[in-house]
Amino acid sequence: MATTAFTLLAGAALALALPALAQLPQRNLAVELRQISEPDGNTVSTQPVAAPLASQRIQVRNGEKATLTLGQNVPIRFVQSVGSGRDGSGVSYGMVWMQAGQSMAVQPRWPGGGQPVKIDIDVQSSSLQAPSGNAELPSQARSQLATSVSAPLGQWVTVAATGGGQAAPGTYSSEAAADTRQLVQIRVLAP
Helix, strand or coil: CCHHHHHHHCCCCHHHHHCHHCCCCEEEEEEEEEEEEECCEEEEECCCCCCCCCCCCEEEECCCCEEEEEEEEEEEEEEEEEEEEEEEEEEEEEEEEEEEEEEEEEEEECCCCCCEEEHHHHHHHHEECCCCCCCCCCCEEEEEEEEEEEEEECCCCCEEECCCCCCCCEEEEEEEEEECEEEEEEEEECC
16 A cells, blocks of 8 residues: 555656646747847947847747857968078968857747747857957957746847947947947747
């Protein structure tokens, strides 16, 4: 009898511990990510504007994780050493590969009906910047956004924002605190 009670308790605990994935509707979802500008007043700038995150869309099974990477490996040639010997001078070159691009990992969980979608998001971006000073190699700038949000199905939701507040040096505006904000937004569709 004790074995039967233990089996029932273990079975009940197992049923409660089943992953939420088993309860999700088995269907594909479309996840879209974009970056848009939200201007505060009229801004004129002498500074370069950062390129916005390219709009990305990926299909993924409800509850599963998907990753989309858009980028390129760039070969960079540099002078490794300069020397002189008995038979003349020589220059030795080296090469490194640097990566530039974007990577997006998403994991949406939609319970169905009018319920919101829970989305785990990880966006990574890397770019190459011109060498400064005596450096021969470009520097590599990296940024990352990782978050979890709940969003109504089919609606754009802002998950990150940059800018706002005081204007950057070299920026002239019709409002003292005007600045163009960059918004990173996500939307999940059930096609």
